Amino acid sequence: MATEVMLEKYSGEVFTVSIGATKQEGGSRSHTIKIGGQKALPYLFPEGAIPNKPVIAYEIWDIPPVDWSAELSSAYGAALKDPFTWAEKCVRDFKAEILCVRLQGAHPEFGNRSAAEEANFIKALLKKIDVPLIITESGDDTKDNQVLPACCEAAKGERLLVGSAAQDNYKTLAAAVLADGHNIIAESPIDINIAKQLNILISDMSLPLERIVINPTIGALGYGLEYAYTIMERSRLAALAGDKTVSSPFICFVGQESWRAKEAKLAVSEMPAWGPEVERGVIWEAVTATALIQAGADILVMRHPKAAAQVGKYIDNLMVRGK
Amino acid sequence: MFIIGELINGMYQNIGRAIKEHDKAVIQKCALQQVQAGADALDVNCGPASREPLSDIQWLVETIQEVTDKPLALDSSKPKVIESGLKVIKNRPIINSTTADPEKLEILVALAKQYKARLIGITISSKGIPQNKDQRLELAAVIVATCVDNDFNVEDLYLDPIVLPVNVAQAQMKDILESIREFKIISQPSPKTIVGLSNVSQGSCVRSLINRTFLTMAVAYGLDAAILDPADKELMDAAITSELILNKQIYCDSYLEAYRKK
Numbered sequence: 001m002a003t004e005v006m007l008e009k010y011s012g013e014v015f016t017v018s019i020g021a022t023k024q025e026g027g028s029r030s031h032t033i034k035i036g037g038q039k040a041l042p043y044l045f046p047e048g049a050i051p052n053k054p055v056i057a058y059e060i061w062d063i064p065p066v067d068w069s070a071e072l073s074s075a076y077g078a079a080l081k082d083p084f085t086w087a088e089k090c091v092r093d094f095k096a097e098i099l100c101v102r103l104q105g106a107h108p109e110f111g112n113r114s115a116a117e118e119a120n121f122i123k124a125l126l127k128k129i130d131v132p133l134i135i136t137e138s139g140d141d142t143k144d145n146q147v148l149p150a151c152c153e154a155a156k157g158e159r160l161l162v163g164s165a166a167q168d169n170y171k172t173l174a175a176a177v178l179a180d181g182h183n184i185i186a187e188s189p190i191d192i193n194i195a196k197q198l199n200i201l202i203s204d205m206s207l208p209l210e211r212i213v214i215n216p217t218i219g220a221l222g223y224g225l226e227y228a229y230t231i232m233e234r235s236r237l238a239a240l241a242g243d244k245t246v247s248s249p250f251i252c253f254v255g256q257e258s259w260r261a262k263e264a265k266l267a268v269s270e271m272p273a274w275g276p277e278v279e280r281g282v283i284w285e286a287v288t289a290t291a292l293i294q295a296g297a298d299i300l301v302m303r304h305p306k307a308a309a310q311v312g313k314y315i316d317n318l319m320v321r322g323k
Numbered sequence: 324m325f326i327i328g329e330l331i332n333g334m335y336q337n338i339g340r341a342i343k344e345h346d347k348a349v350i351q352k353c354a355l356q357q358v359q360a361g362a363d364a365l366d367v368n369c370g371p372a373s374r375e376p377l378s379d380i381q382w383l384v385e386t387i388q389e390v391t392d393k394p395l396a397l398d399s400s401k402p403k404v405i406e407s408g409l410k411v412i413k414n415r416p417i418i419n420s421t422t423a424d425p426e427k428l429e430i431l432v433a434l435a436k437q438y439k440a441r442l443i444g445i446t447i448s449s450k451g452i453p454q455n456k457d458q459r460l461e462l463a464a465v466i467v468a469t470c471v472d473n474d475f476n477v478e479d480l481y482l483d484p485i486v487l488p489v490n491v492a493q494a495q496m497k498d499i500l501e502s503i504r505e506f507k508i509i510s511q512p513s514p515k516t517i518v519g520l521s522n523v524s525q526g527s528c529v530r531s532l533i534n535r536t537f538l539t540m541a542v543a544y545g546l547d548a549a550i551l552d553p554a555d556k557e558l559m560d561a562a563i564t565s566e567l568i569l570n571k572q573i574y575c576d577s578y579l580e581a582y583r584k585k
Binding site: 192193194196197200201203234235238243244245246 | 572573574575576577580581584
């Protein structure tokens with residue numbers, strides 16, 4: 001007897017968010033990255049459309065990174081000293097489709113760059129490379145509330161993705177993103193109730209839900225990955241059932257979390273049984289990324305080019321099945 | 324929860340007069356108010372005083388369709404009136420309603436199929452109103468069986484256990500609630516369940532409280548849909564909160580607002 005495959009039918013869908021405006025759209029990017037739009041759980045192609053593949057954003061900093069492991073740093077070499085060279089290397093050598101630039105240098109403890117300096121940096125970066133950009137904060141709320149609006153204005157019309165808004169600090173950024181035509185990252189601390197609440201608060205400021213990307217906050221493999229996974233899954237199920245307040249695509253800071261794990265960075269001399277750290281860190285980052293893709297991640301912000309390349313292949317194989 | 328707004332009914336004085344005088348503004352305002360208050364669909368009833376229900380229902384449907392795309396529930400005990408409304412309806416209709424009488428079922432199930440409509444089936448028959456749960460289940464089974472025999476999708480059938488006023492039939496309230504749960508196990512896939520809510524408080528003096536308490540309890544018994552007054556904000560809040568308690572919506576501090584944004 002033939003087995004009948006039971007297929008779920010969903011009424012809702014994830015919002016499609018477009019990042020990067022081309023010349024025709026009033027920006028200067030070479031292409032637009034579209035994320036979201038799913039009408040089914042991750043990669044269950046027979047149940048509904050999965051129109052856009054997950055994208056890998058290469059993470060770069062405005063200053064040389066301060067806490068990157070030797071293996072991770074060696075992947076970029078001298079390019080880490082200059083953000084423009086670094087950005088060009090990602091685009092030219094690693095074929096990055098989108099970059100995520102972290103304005104760490106604005107932090108009072110890491111250079112304390114002014115809002116004007118960072119805005120000029122963003123302007124120059126947009127001239128140097130033509131892929132869409134994600135801009136993220138230094139982590140100092142007071143400073144970020146000066147720097148991010150200035151950067152939004154400097155990139156007016158480029159339709160970038162800027163973050164992060166949090167439940168206790170979202171108004172300044174939401175207003176700037178709204179005024180200058182960008183998209184916003186809404187960050188919640190592995191908490192679906194806060195993720196939903198923050199989306200409502202932001203949309204109450206007239207920034208449409210269609211311009212929000214949720215950062216659910218993730219843990220790397222071995223460090224709470226499964227908590228993030230279940231939150232993303234629950235949120236996606238609600239979205240597919242029609243709850244628009246949680247129908248945003250997800251951005252996951254995979255590189256940042258994976259390379260914090262001691263399994264990723266500890267030298268082989270300290271832990272001989274674990275094998276060479278040259279491979280370990282890449283594996284840790286790639287495995288974390290692929291698990292989150294299955295949870296529904298739409299943007300993976302990654303660090304090691306080898307890990308990114310492996311995950312890129314994984315994504316291609318996954319999407320082939322939908323054709 | 325699927326909410327059908329009950330306010331466009333010729334039984335209400337303002338609506339009755341608007342139908343008689345063909346005053347579109349009154350009807351359209353009433354339609355939009357209900358949609359803004361959270362109605363997913365609107366009931367349309369010419370009322371007992373209508374002398375020409377065949378044309379009145381068409382005028383009502385056309386008038387409402389000028390301002391909203393929400394589905395309309397054609398509400399009449401006369402199949403001819405429902406059929407007349409179906410002829411001018413644009414979106415997927417709801418037929419309100421058939422009884423368990425074979426002659427009525429035959430006509431209305433056929434019409435529901437023809438117009439791809441959802442069908443409300445009330446568990447009464449020409450023998451009268453059921454007096455307990457078993458009689459309700461028996462009538463429900465007749466309606467479900469007729470749908471199955473005629474290839475009408477049971478998931479588009481909404482069974483109504485007939486809610487009686489609490490001050491008339493207090494002893495039946497528990498049976499009515501339990502019927503809601505047991506209707507769901509008559510067939511696989513399950514039929515849906517619905518109540519005409521306001522009847523529960525007919526003739527009593529704290530109507531709103533009785534309505535929302537009954538609705539909350541009915542939701543706990545698995546109720547899928549209700550015909551009610553969406554302008555009663557506390558009632559709508561109670562319905563939304565009941566579904567929250569049942570984990571049908573994700574909690575957040577602004578969950579009431581979130582539900583209304585959907």
